[in-house]
Amino acid sequence: MQRGRIFLTGVGGQGTLTATKLVSLTALDEGLPVVSGEIHGMAQRGGVVESTVLIGYLSPRITHGEADVVLGFELLETLRALCYLKPGGHVVANSEALPPLSVAVGKVPYPDLDEVRDKALSVASKVLFLPARTLAEQAGAAQSANTVLLGAACAAKALPFGMEALERSVRKYLKPTLTEVNLKALALGAKAAHG
Amino acid sequence: MPSPLLADTPGETLLLLGNEAIVRGAVEGGVGFVSCYPGTPSSEVPDTFFRLSSEGDYHFEYSTNEKVALEVGAGAAIAGLPALVTMKHVGVNVAADPLLTLAYITAPGGLVLLSADDPGCHSSQNEQDNRHYARLAGLPCFEPSTAQECKDMARDALHLATRTGQPVLLRTTTRVNHVRGPVRLGKLPQVKPSRPFSRDLQRFVPIPAHSRVQHVKLLDRLAAIRLEAEGSPWNKVSGSGGLGVIASGVSRCYLHDALIEEGLEGAVKVLELGFTYPLPDGLITNFVQGLEKLLILEELEPLVEEHVRALLQREGVSLTVLGKNGTLPCHGEYSTDMVRQALRHALGRQARTSDHCPPDMDLAVRPPNLCAGCSHRAAFYTVREVFGDDAVYSSDIGCYTLGLLPPLSAADFLLCMGASISAGSGFARASGKTTVAFIGDSTFFHSGITGLINAFHNKHDILTIILDNRTTAMTGHQPHPGVEHTSIGPNERIVEIEPLVRACGVEQVQTLSPFNHKAAKKALTEMKALPGTRVIIFRAPCVIHDRRVSGKGKPQTAVVSKTTEGCLDVLSALACPAFLKEGGQVRVDEELCSGCMFCPQLDKSFTAKKRGA
Numbered sequence: 056m057q058r059g060r061i062f063l064t065g066v067g068g069q070g071t072l073t074a075t076k077l078v079s080l081t082a083l084d085e086g087l088p089v090v091s092g093e094i095h096g097m098a099q100r101g102g103v104v105e106s107t108v109l110i111g112y113l114s115p116r117i118t119h120g121e122a123d124v125v126l127g128f129e130l131l132e133t134l135r136a137l138c139y140l141k142p143g144g145h146v147v148a149n150s151e152a153l154p155p156l157s158v159a160v161g162k163v164p165y166p167d168l169d170e171v172r173d174k175a176l177s178v179a180s181k182v183l184f185l186p187a188r189t190l191a192e193q194a195g196a197a198q199s200a201n202t203v204l205l206g207a208a209c210a211a212k213a214l215p216f217g218m219e220a221l222e223r224s225v226r227k228y229l230k231p232t233l234t235e236v237n238l239k240a241l242a243l244g245a246k247a248a249h250g
Numbered sequence: 251m252p253s254p255l256l257a258d259t260p261g262e263t264l265l266l267l268g269n270e271a272i273v274r275g276a277v278e279g280g281v282g283f284v285s286c287y288p289g290t291p292s293s294e295v296p297d298t299f300f301r302l303s304s305e306g307d308y309h310f311e312y313s314t315n316e317k318v319a320l321e322v323g324a325g326a327a328i329a330g331l332p333a334l335v336t337m338k339h340v341g342v343n344v345a346a347d348p349l350l351t352l353a354y355i356t357a358p359g360g361l362v363l364l365s366a367d368d369p370g371c372h373s374s375q376n377e378q379d380n381r382h383y384a385r386l387a388g389l390p391c392f393e394p395s396t397a398q399e400c401k402d403m404a405r406d407a408l409h410l411a412t413r414t415g416q417p418v419l420l421r422t423t424t425r426v427n428h429v430r431g432p433v434r435l436g437k438l439p440q441v442k443p444s445r446p447f448s449r450d451l452q453r454f455v456p457i458p459a460h461s462r463v464q465h466v467k468l469l470d471r472l473a474a475i476r477l478e479a480e481g482s483p484w485n486k487v488s489g490s491g492g493l494g495v496i497a498s499g500v501s502r503c504y505l506h507d508a509l510i511e512e513g514l515e516g517a518v519k520v521l522e523l524g525f526t527y528p529l530p531d532g533l534i535t536n537f538v539q540g541l542e543k544l545l546i547l548e549e550l551e552p553l554v555e556e557h558v559r560a561l562l563q564r565e566g567v568s569l570t571v572l573g574k575n576g577t578l579p580c581h582g583e584y585s586t587d588m589v590r591q592a593l594r595h596a597l598g599r600q601a602r603t604s605d606h607c608p609p610d611m612d613l614a615v616r617p618p619n620l621c622a623g624c625s626h627r628a629a630f631y632t633v634r635e636v637f638g639d640d641a642v643y644s645s646d647i648g649c650y651t652l653g654l655l656p657p658l659s660a661a662d663f664l665l666c667m668g669a670s671i672s673a674g675s676g677f678a679r680a681s682g683k684t685t686v687a688f689i690g691d692s693t694f695f696h697s698g699i700t701g702l703i704n705a706f707h708n709k710h711d712i713l714t715i716i717l718d719n720r721t722t723a724m725t726g727h728q729p730h731p732g733v734e735h736t737s738i739g740p741n742e743r744i745v746e747i748e749p750l751v752r753a754c755g756v757e758q759v760q761t762l763s764p765f766n767h768k769a770a771k772k773a774l775t776e777m778k779a780l781p782g783t784r785v786i787i788f789r790a791p792c793v794i795h796d797r798r799v800s801g802k803g804k805p806q807t808a809v810v811s812k813t814t815e816g817c818l819d820v821l822s823a824l825a826c827p828a829f830l831k832e833g834g835q836v837r838v839d840e841e842l843c844s845g846c847m848f849c850p851q852l853d854k855s856f857t858a859k860k861r862g863a
Contacts (some may be wrong), residue, residue, distance in 0.1 A: 058510070083263070092425060093428050102618050103616050112506075114506070115431075119587075120604040140607070141606065142606055158614050161834075164614070165614060
């Protein structure tokens with residue numbers, strides 16, 4: 056990836072920003088010209104969290120139709136973010152849901168996986184959904200779902216570096232107590248990508 | 251090991267948030283004093299200084315408001331220390347009074363004001379363009395566009411301020427404050443600059459006779475600083491061609507990327523402005539020589555554009571200028587795509603079309619909601635129970651603004667920090683309606699107290715509800731005069747709110763927890779029957795801050811024993827994020843429930859149980 060734009064989306068508390076930082080730090084360690092963006096503010100717990108990682112660009116902003124990759128940490132948010140994907144781009148996403156309040160109180164429907172997959176396939180060239188939270192629990196901690204997704208994205212060649220670089224970052228930047236679980240999470244994500 | 255941000259490791263590259271880079275730049279520039287009022291998108295600057303304050307060689311304070319922050323910083327700089335004062339764009343309005351006169355009397359130690367603007371209103375009530383303040387006050391202005399520039403311009407702004415005494419504006423925008431990018435560190439100063447104060451009445455005491463003289467000196471200083479802008483490395487020309495583009499602020503990033511995407515690198519003549527006030531007229535005049543067309547890129551107001559148009563007229567240059575008059579808006583943010591379209595338009599190329607999928611507007615949204623266990627939810631619920639739709643709710647700036655949405659519906663109008671009591675007073679007098687003002691603890695200290703004094707003095711008929719959650723929650727739990735705990739230790743000098751309210755003259759005051767539903771309802775009912783200026787202080791710690799400070803959560807959670815009519819009513823009236831409805835049955839998510847135990851007081855279908863049991 057000489058130049059590229061990655062759009063990350065999820066819900067507060069899912070570790071979207073931690074994953075964003077890990078991707079950026081890995082890119083920097085690999086000598087890539089990286090820039091990353093995140094918008095804070097009204098995003099409380101449970102709100103949408105959108106962030107970006109770009110290689111070879113200066114602006115941290117991604118607008119509609121510009122992203123080479125959409126990394127979706129939550130199913131509904133992946134659907135919402137598809138408008139950012141460049142036609143022919145790449146979607147790697149969690150197939151599991153975190154319903155918003157309006158859905159939780161029974162007022163609004165939640166899209167099903169097939170609907171999101173179909174819509175993704177209508178614009179993307181490659182689409183990969185995996186049960187990130189379930190795999191994270193297998194790895195030892197539900198909180199490592201973000202790392203599962205990164206492992207899958209990396210194995211699916213949606214990230215600008217290889218699995219070894221990502222493993223180095225997990226060892227270097229995460230708390231030592233979290234290293235083993237997250238290495239396992241990377242591996243489970245990668246395995247799911249190779250299907 | 252010191253924090254990498256404070257280490258003298260020149261040449262090392264760190265991945266930094268724009269706001270962290272500003273901290274490093276100020277340290278490289280020899281900052282000795284930092285004051286602020288927090289506000290998104292500026293907050294990580296003071297929060298980082300606060301976090302590092304035990305190892306850094308600077309004084310730091312969270313001030314009570316932006317005016318105070320600037321005055322404290324100005325005093326420090328008059329005393330000779332290089333000072334950085336930080337705030338969000340609307341905060342500069344609060345600080346405008348001292349700012350405009352400080353530009354006359356100068357700050358010999360050097361003072362940089364960080365104004366974090368918010369085009370696109372990501373987290374603000376307006377998107378005002380604070381480059382106007384550079385012009386209004388006479389402040390040299392720097393506008394970084396990358397994390398590296400945040401660092402380098404913070405340093406250079408401080409150097410310029412220290413060298414000239416003129417306060418300098420460091421103007422950022424949300425995208426730049428929250429960009430994360432590689433930053434190559436520079437050297438730390440071996441000796442800190444300091445200019446001990448020496449008495450000079452004509453300079454430092456602006457009585458009219460002195461001010462008239464100082465205004466002329468200010469204009470002279472600006473003229474000299476303009477010459478620096480002419481030769482500044484932050485204002486640079488590149489490329490060649492018949493189309494010229496002048497870009498400033500974050501638009502420079504969009505231009506850089508748009509030129510790549512359009513295959514126009516080097517094929518357009520570019521003037522990048524980073525040192526943006528006073529504008530380098532000579533440089534601009536030279537730049538436009540031989541151009542066929544000029545495109546100007548700046549977010550929000552056409553300040554550079556109008557200046558350049560006037561300059562061209564003065565220089566007798568006839569040139570087509572494209573900017574806000576064409577396709578580019580005076581509102582919101584720019585983007586790479588928008589700049590690509592502007593370049594295409596300028597070059598007579600066809601507009602780009604894209605077949606990406608359109609945004610789906612019908613999807614379930616996730617509007618920002620008060621957290622599970624937020625004390626504001628309990629307060630709003632009971633206020634609405636007592637006052638209903640008959641009362642009018644004057645709101646203020648803080649987490650509690652989120653109470654505007656149904657079902658809590660606790661905001662009918664809102665102006666700015668501290669306005670709820672005063673605007674509510676005027677509304678009540680003009681309309682004769684029962685008016686309830688909501689204000690947070692930090693906002694009360696910021697500027698609500700003056701409104702309360704006014705309400706009492708002018709006999710306004712208003713019930714003020716101070717939502718005292720013991721922290722500045724919205725912007726990231728910064729301390730204020732009333733808190734018990736800060737993120738780095740206890741507050742040893744607490745200013746209590748109730749005695750302060752009583753000292754303002756208010757006699758009808760009650761302090762209680764909003765989580766005690768029966769007591770809260772009784773207090774509100776009593777206050778509703780009374781005339782005049784009344785205050786209820788709903789005091790309960792922010793659930794997030796409390797958990798962080800104490801390191802533990804509450805021992806209980808709520809559970810639903812049976813889904814009844816009453817249970818469904820509570821579900822729809824509270825909209826607590828811990829509630830779930832599955833197949834007609836209401837459930838409480840134990841992981842999300844904070845254990846505030848408010849819902850069991852409203853309906854007996856909710857009961858308490860030991861967490862994890």
